[in-house]
Amino acid sequence: MSENHSYEPVHSDRELGMDRKISRRDFLDGMAVAAGAAVAGGALSGCAAGSWGGLHSTVTSPPDGWRYSGQGDPAYPPAMTGLRGSANPAMKIPHQLRDGIFWEGDQGSRSVHKTGEHYDLVVVGAGISGLSAAYFYRREHPGAKVLILDNHDDFGGHARRNEFRPNGELLIGYGGSQSIEGPSVWSPVAKGLLAELGVEVRKFEKYYDQKFNDRWKLNDSEFFTRDLFAGDYLAVMDGDRQTAETFRDAPMSEAAKAAFLTLQDKPGDYLPGLTDEQKKLRLVGLSYKEYLRDYARMPDEVLNYLQTYTSDEWGFGIDAFGAIDSWASDYPGFSGLKLKRTEEPYPYCGPTVRLQWNEDEPYIYHFPDGNNGICKLLIGRLIPGTGAPATMEQEPLARLDYSKLDVQGNEVRLRLNAPCVRVQHEGGDVSAPTVNVDFYRDGRVYGCTANGVVMACYNTMVPYLMQDLPSEQKQALFYGTKLPVIYAMVQLRDWRAWERLKIYHTRFTSGDWCVAELDYPVSMGGYRFSRDPGQPVLVHMIRMATSPGYRDPRGGIGPGRRELFGSPFSRYERSIRDQLTRLLAPGGFDPARDIQAITVNRWGHGYALEYGRPWAWFWPQGPLPSVAGRRPYGRVTIANSDSENRAYADAAIDAAWRAVRELP
Template structure:
């Protein structure tokens, strides 16, 4: 493919650390000519020795996705070979090596110390969305970023069981008060900013924001009416629903999208929709045309200060709306690799030989030995690149003593048996790998649609342009990407965050892939977004990264062709668990909720994942793991110790 002059000027033709992506494509193409035992799966492909260091397009493994799509479409078994009995038997088999699956294994071992456990993970790395990305800068410094699950948000709201589990795996959340430099930006006189793109707003303009909108909005390329409206909305919003009681306002706001609130309730210029469009995506997975004004209030969007709404959430707010409105904790509980650090701690508890060290600090810098994960001598084994395609009891579920699991192993099919099984995979996968469920439960499982997203890390040789502009981040309203920010300033043990502008640094760039169509509900938006995401190539993502940074930071002397040293795009076509939200889910919050029917175990099988909590947070994944383990072990006392309802504890937020 020939490059345009613009692409060459941005450095698309220059050598950066994205070769693993290109080599991966080459291996796939070469493997296609080899003898294959299953569609699209090359035989005897050499496993990747250290996945965190791979760059280019990461996230969900294309191989794993192809297998499960074939299972979903009913074509997999047409050409599948006869499964080979591995002869392996375990007390517990966990399907899925994300936070929930790893936590289930740890919790099981705590109660069954002599158990043999196998974890089957279909991707080439563990952690699920809690993915670690590593880079080596041109000056030799190692940089560590997060490719998905970001932080342990609001430990104050964690269940007693989750708090204890974190302690058990060596994580003391109080230490983040020292690890996270909350004054890093202030000490360097860096603030926030907004980059307005000419394609949407008529001119490329970077504007540094301040507390008073009247001080910076006049510098934007918004039209005059939109400027006036935005200043009023932020600085001195009136009561837009005068004469109504607080409860009446809550009811109106729970039925009105934030987009309609801005234009119809407030009577403001439609440019404000373009300005705020992506502001709700990070927490709710949809834009302002699908987020209620009530949840936008919880999210911190402006316009509600004059409406006397109080400080207690209204019952119809989504779980994240309730959380952000009432959050008592600073957003600091973050390893350099996000919740990849939590995943590493869980793996260290299960396979100590794979993760050297004993402290939180050495979790960060330890070189994980992937070759030790599936050692036959281990009481717990973690097997990567192992897609489970069938799960069935060996006899009637009420009488069987074992469960047979069939999985793909390097192009072949193998079976293992387990006395107990935890399905810590996605809800929508489960009906495709078992035929033992009633239709009502299948319908409930299929209700959970994942939010598609991309989490990208861009390695810069320095952050001089940010220093010159006096910013640490910028939003990009209605752009391909939602903006960019210098990574969170975390220093742990031997790992030190950037100090001077000459230091290399990672930029975090993300995109929640939604379709801004007011006619589509949250599930339809997620589905449409997933299809559009799968059509995107890494080259398209890279071009948009370079183009945005080059234009936004131009006044600071940034040159995308020379300043970018590496790029990793973590593509999560099936991303975060979708929350229950108005106006789409009229059964929320009074129920019955689909998760109540969907997560019911049967026979020797239980279900654990963030989908089971309809809440895309690491602590929810751990709660659901605890529920699944407690169900299998019949531990009714434990069933009272974790959170079964989505969102923060109701008694702690005034509901």
């Protein structure tokens, strides 16, 4: 993550195996990180509220070049490695639209070539929300003609599948949306969609090996990093806690160790003299860091140790995460306040905390490829003849034929590598019965028409595609800019080092990556997870790129995204190798020998921004920017997780259902 932008590897490139070819590279290995930083400071900035085009005169090329999209066969994107996710080609046209230079083109003003295609519905965006919208629309209107457009070379949005084949044996990972989290509190609509797709969540209780960590005696852990502390140190936890014994050799002062253990095990009443409601209202106005620093009086060492505590789940550190949600989530430091936890959620808690208030389900509802499994099942219902699965058990081994996604004559067509560039009612009249939809493909702009359009792309992209939206609605859409995040999948020769160190997961206190963990042990439908430490395995690594130091996380989104987009794949590979080596070398890990492949799923627009106190002053009373931004506009409606301000699959599904219902 970007907790330390000056992060430098401890080991040399040779020690890290940077000279070992894990796969063919279509970029300059010698590209200095400084060059990436130069780009980061240039035109690759995020969308800016209040301006819709004309921000820059040119779009600066990323370090690996606009054509670079990873390594492997483009005909089957899930098996490609290198820099994936929102790969460079998928970003070029949206950035040109943002900068107001797309329609000028390279050879003068662009013309639109009419395809003659007319659809009952066009969906912009092929993520969970877009595919669900197409499904819901077709369920309400059997036989309807639907076109789904996406600027990426793969479907699923952030729900992306990663495949590897060490020694010819299939390993499946996920490049984004992880799991069906808390299915018991999903809406009836979202639950109903899972049921219609044949997803029986209780089957995961058998498919997910819930005794895996116990059988191999693997534990959670935390890794103290040398840039914040006296040296690197792995603290293997006792269950879900640190103890005096696990902290014995940690590079913190004895006073700091004692302070944290007291905070964790026997915190005091840090808000004396206040009533229960007064205490809660005081927490509403504080970040978690402010509460720990100003009321619990934690020393700087403890604050540094905990900075990334919230990062992987919420997208930013304790300096921006709210104290009221930290209390509700049972984070360290609150039991001494003796606050009443009522049956109904506390109203000032964030949307997901409120939704999951009484939910206590294990985190096991997980396809091997994450929520791409849901997307593949949706494809199977929407487009015949693609090889998509018919059942959840078929999903892991089902291999789609991407050439069958956009076939003339099919009622539903999914067109990849085709960014939408404009959506406008016929003649600019919002009361017109037809909407013109223009998209870019193979160097030309094409136009089709539709009876209705669902915008299932990022909120911040909608104002650039719909220039005639009211200004206030554009401002509301811009508010929901997504948090930058990277999910990396690293193929290892084996996991002996993890077994020797007795860990399955670690949280880094700083560095490029805040989490490294063994992939989830799911076996289903003929697919088998690694059965012993001598077999290949995937390691999942998380980087939250929102820059620290901002009480409002929106302040850290732009700097973090610029740094993320300005970094070449070699930067990511180097830091992955370095942090894994620092973590695992005591267990015999050798990066040059043990790392066999890397897929970096970079999402400059990653997690949907979830409202939370203290920074979201309008929450929960409103008016909410997400509600103002998603208003229907003529025959165009908006569906995405941004519009629900929750970065979860059920939010994307709920948004799709709402958007379809709002169509004229």
